[in-house]
């Protein structure tokens with residue numbers, strides 16, 4: 001219950017924070033509009049009674065009330081619609097920013113990698129519009145309730161038995177909400193094939209898979225699978241629609257019975273002289289109004305509950321984001337420069353929610369100012385070790401020591417400020433070229449000297465020189481005057497980004513050059529190593545992950561990982577002398593290139 005209350009307050013708070021006046025006005029106009037129906041019915045009754053009684057004064061009053069009610073309806077509807085759109089648009093933007101802050105701001109990576117979190121986040125992203133709906137749903141729901149109560153009071157004034165219309169409306173709300181539940185349930189049950197259907201549609205219509213679709217002649221197969229998924233979704237949803245329609249049919253019969261009963265009652269009263277013609281008009285209009293009130297209550301009630309569900313998911317994300325912050329009750333500062341280096345001390349790790357150890361008893365000293373290469377077969381654990389060094393995850397056992405201090409006691413954000421990276425799955429930021437590179441240190445986005453320095457070190461000067469407006473060129477063809485780059489060119493800009501920061505303590509290149517040819521990679525890594533060695537005053541540790549042994553050989557230290565354990569460690573000459581796995585793989589690759 002407390003959670004539900006918090007979920008409600010949080011999401012209605014979004015609306016009031018994003019557009020306070022519009023949200024308040026929306027609720028006021030919505031309630032006023034809810035009263036329009038009963039008011040019109042009542043003033044019509046007064047008008048008819050006045051006409052029959054030839055009472056000009058009452059007719060004038062009734063006519064004025066009726067006209068004023070119609071004016072409120074017309075003006076209110078216009079402003080109400082304006083408020084609804086403004087509140088939803090602004091709230092959506094605010095909720096989007098909150099989601100971006102939460103999802104992008106979590107220190108670790110588990111929420112991007114663990115299926116149980118991914119599912120929650122997928123749903124939050126897919127149904128994010130609902131987060132902006134609370135003001136609208138609440139306003140509509142309150143207005144429907146106010147209209148229900150007013151209509152019931154007016155009916156009771158004609159004859160208490162007419163309250164049975166309100167009773168039937170209650171039953172009708174129940175049946176309609178059940179029908180709604182059936183539809184929502186079917187939608188949720190089919191959310192996976194629906195996702196698959198969308199995914200297949202994207203695969204079949206976007207450029208990403210275009211080449212492979214053609215070469216492998218996959219279009220027919222993708223269309224067939226789309227058909228199967230669509231059939232599954234539509235047959236389940238159609239079946240639910242039929243079940244809901246049957247309930248709605250019963251509901252309609254009950255309502256029609258109540259409607260006929262109410263009219264019959266008021267006509268009988270009128271014939272017996274216990275009700276006037278105005279009462280007959282009033283009851284007919286109120287009976288129609290009751291039907292609309294039921295539809296409004298059920299519709300807005302459904303929206304309200306659905307929004308609450310998303311709101312609870314949002315609270316879960318907030319809670320998760322808080323819990324994902326590494327606890328550092330006694331935080332240590334990040335050293336200004338590395339004197340000793342980074343030590344892996346008996347590091348053991350398995351991904352949360354899994355049992356298989358990915359790293360086991362990994363111990364190594366990465367000396368300050370050194371270039372360290374990490375090699376090993378696919379799945380050996382190289383990227384996992386990088387993730388631990390970047391503090392995206394913390395070891396289950398053992399420690400990572402930065403100049404002797406446990407990284408577990410250093411706040412992650414502070415460590416991130418002194419780390420620089422380039423990954424194989426780098427981001428393609430479709431910004432101006434200077435921003436694409438400069439985001440590594442936003443203060444330097446306008447500093448051409450720094451950016452050009454990074455571009456030179458990454459051998460990416462020619463990429464930017466070929467752009468029509470150089471560093472000020474918009475990247476990405478989806479933008480006006482945007483320019484597209486090849487995979488290798490994007491990669492070079494990602495590499496440049498990894499070289500913008502001037503004082504990192506750890507620089508990680510995790511196969512960032514896989515799209516480049518071996519010679520270019522070799523030349524680049526030589527350059528990085530040179531830069532790393534010349535920058536030794538900072539004690540920066542440069543870590544290279546590569547499958548190319550010709551590149552790896554120039555590292556000061558080479559760590560060979562196998563099944564999450566260190567198989568060998570040493571420099572190229574030492575490992576060649578040992579004649580173990582490294583020497584074997586090196587020979588194999590050299591022969592292939594000869």
Ligand SMILES: Nc1ncnc2c1ncn2[C@@H]1O[C@H](COP(=O)(O)OP(=O)(O)OP(=O)(O)O)[C@@H](O)[C@H]1O
Pocket residue numbers: 113114351354358376377378379380381382383384385
């Ligand atoms: N988020 C994750 N959750 C669970 N297991 C994971 C996750 N990421 C990686 N793994 C598993 O951890 C093992 C090591 O993966 P890792 O990416 O560290 O290997 P790698 O040496 O970098 O491989 P490659 O050379 O192919 O990049 C693999 O078996 C992989 O399936």
